[in-house]
Amino acid sequence: MKKIKSVILLLLFIPFFAFSITGEEIQSLIDKSIEEGHSQGMVIGIISKDKTIFYKNGKLGINNDKLMDENTIFETGSITKIFTSLLLAIMVRDGDVRMDDPVEKFMPPHVRTPSYLGQKITLANLATHTAGFPYLPDNFYPNDLYNPFCKYSYEEFYTYLSNYELKYAPGSKYQYSNVCIGFLCHALTLSSQKNFEELLIEKITSKLDMNDTRVKFTDDMLQRYADAHIRDKKVPHWGISTFEGNGALKSSAKDLARFIEANLGYYKSDLFDVLQTALIDRCPQDLPYLDVGLEWNIAYKYNPEIIYHGGIVGGQQVFVGFCPQREIGVVIVSNSSANISDIGKHVLNKKWHLNEYRQQATLMPLMLYKFIGDYKNDEGERDIKISMLDLGHLSTLMFKTGYYPAVKLYPSSDYDFFLKVMPVNVKFSYDENNNITGLTVDHDGKIFNYKKVK
Structure with missing residues (x-):
């Protein structure tokens, strides 16, 4: 009888555990984000009926050593x-x-x-x-x-x-x-x-x-x-x-x-x-x-x-x-x-996907327009066209080369981007007035340089 009761209790709590994330996992997410340079400081507060708990790590800024906490x-x-x-x-x-x-x-x-x-x-x-x-x-x-x-x-x-x-x-x-x-x-x-x-x-x-x-x-x-x-x-x-x-x-x-x-x-x-x-x-x-x-x-x-x-x-x-x-x-x-x-x-809800790599950043769509244009490689590689997929606040850059279909280009910083469909990183170059002059493609370690022509 005791075994049956134990099994029943386990079955009752399985859904709860399926949705839950532990405090150790939360702290690990914060620590990893700090260690990999994706954030200088982060705080996560978990609110439940019994109490609110804050997990934290990092500092107020890259040049500010004050420690981050729930009062920041x-x-x-x-x-x-x-x-x-x-x-x-x-x-x-x-x-x-x-x-x-x-x-x-x-x-x-x-x-x-x-x-x-x-x-x-x-x-x-x-x-x-x-x-x-x-x-x-x-x-x-x-x-x-x-x-x-x-x-x-x-x-x-x-x-x-x-x-x-x-x-x-x-x-x-x-x-x-x-x-x-x-x-x-x-x-x-x-x-x-x-x-x-x-x-x-x-x-x-x-x-x-x-x-x-x-x-x-x-x-x-x-x-x-x-x-x-x-x-x-x-x-x-x-x-x-x-x-x-x-x-x-x-x-x-x-x-x-x-x-x-x-x-x-x-x-x-x-x-x-x-x-x-x-x-x-x-x-x-x-x-x-x-x-x-x-x-x-x-x-x-x-x-x-x-x-x-x-x-x-x-x-x-x-x-x-x-x-x-x-x-x-x-x-x-x-x-x-x-x-x-x-x-x-x-x-x-743990059913929602958690990104293993926190490479992607978010830039305001207004910051993306300057990258739009045609880029040419002097060594005969296919031309690249950067365009904008206009979705309001969800607008994103599109990367197209040769006859291949355009794919989304995701920011990792204000001038660095990457593709998710293949191992490609794109770094834009600019002059002293912040005008875009070209881009460099790193395709799985192979480097290709392009000039902006239009």
């Missing part, structure tokens, strides 16, 4: 969008605005807000990326690709809005858009006559004791601010003014873990019910097995489904997510552009 401050990138959409949900709950309010209601009189055959854009359309706007405004021309959002102004945004024509009806199609969430944040601040940080503190962070989550630094936060890197190259932090609701928040792993605790109901607050509304209405994304709630990605490729979001800036990455069925959450912060989303998904 990071740029959160697009994680900010979750908070912007949550502000909308709270303001709807409190009767300040309505989901079906036309956004033009909150705009200055001189600004024309586009519509489609009389159908107006609502706050809900903006929050769900279904308003009909592209990834970025077409008058967005950054002077500094390492700090692209620092100079774009509201007047430039108003000019863009007044001249933009929708191509389809609002609410009919999903398209991930910085314009949508930036516009939503601006409308909420105009409606309330408060800035984004004031709204954030009043309605969210003060309720959750998230004192390190701010738009503007406190002096104490600045002392704990991690440097940004593309591999071992220090790069500037981003400055975001006009599109604050897209990516201006700074935070720590400890604060972000508190936010996940609140979403799972482990940290008690009056925000729990409104947090749950973010997952009720789901819209299919362009990728299979992936829906979007109120900004959260909901992935159901494997059972149980996971809920997550990533934040990427020039030289830092953040991942937050949770799995309600497993009653677990995760927060990852890294001061490097190397991808970490696979780690977060794998922690939530």
Whole structure:
């Protein structure tokens, strides 16, 4: 009888163990990323019903020997969008605005807000990326690709809005858009006559004791601010003014873990019910097995489904997510552009693939255009053509040689790329003005040099 009971208990817990990753495995992932140079420092927080545990290694920067921990401050990138959409949900709950309010209601009189055959854009359309706007405004021309959002102004945004024509009806199609969430944040601040940080503190962070989550630094936060890197190259932090609701928040792993605790109901607050509304209405994304709630990605490729979001800036990455069925959450912060989303998904559900090699980095699509062109080899090798596959925030370079089909070219740094379909590394060369002059192909140890001709 005892053996039968033991077998039954084992069978009951097999599904749990199948989805779980151990603390030793998590620490090993961090240590390997640091040792192989993919990140200067990383923290992973694991949230469960009983406790939150932080695993960490590394330092604040390549030239900053302060040790990384859960109180280190990071740029959160697009994680900010979750908070912007949550502000909308709270303001709807409190009767300040309505989901079906036309956004033009909150705009200055001189600004024309586009519509489609009389159908107006609502706050809900903006929050769900279904308003009909592209990834970025077409008058967005950054002077500094390492700090692209620092100079774009509201007047430039108003000019863009007044001249933009929708191509389809609002609410009919999903398209991930910085314009949508930036516009939503601006409308909420105009409606309330408060800035984004004031709204954030009043309605969210003060309720959750998230004192390190701010738009503007406190002096104490600045002392704990991690440097940004593309591999071992220090790069500037981003400055975001006009599109604050897209990516201006700074935070720590400890604060972000508190936010996940609140979403799972482990940290008690009056925000729990409104947090749950973010997952009720789901819209299919362009990728299979992936829906979007109120900004959260909901992935159901494997059972149980996971809920997550990533934040990427020039030289830092953040991942937050949770799995309600497993009653677990995760927060990852890294001061490097190397991808970490696979780690977060794998922690939530081990069925998600974990990359063995962390070579791939993430570059903003605007940083890729300079590589487009034709490249010629003087020794008679087939010409190479570099083009862009335009997928908005998922845009990628394409590599084509001779009659072979074009294949995706993945970044490992700001000028180094690689192919996944064969052992090929591509390194671009540039002049003193950062204009691309050529490329070098390393095909399994054989070196070929090309000049850019077009």
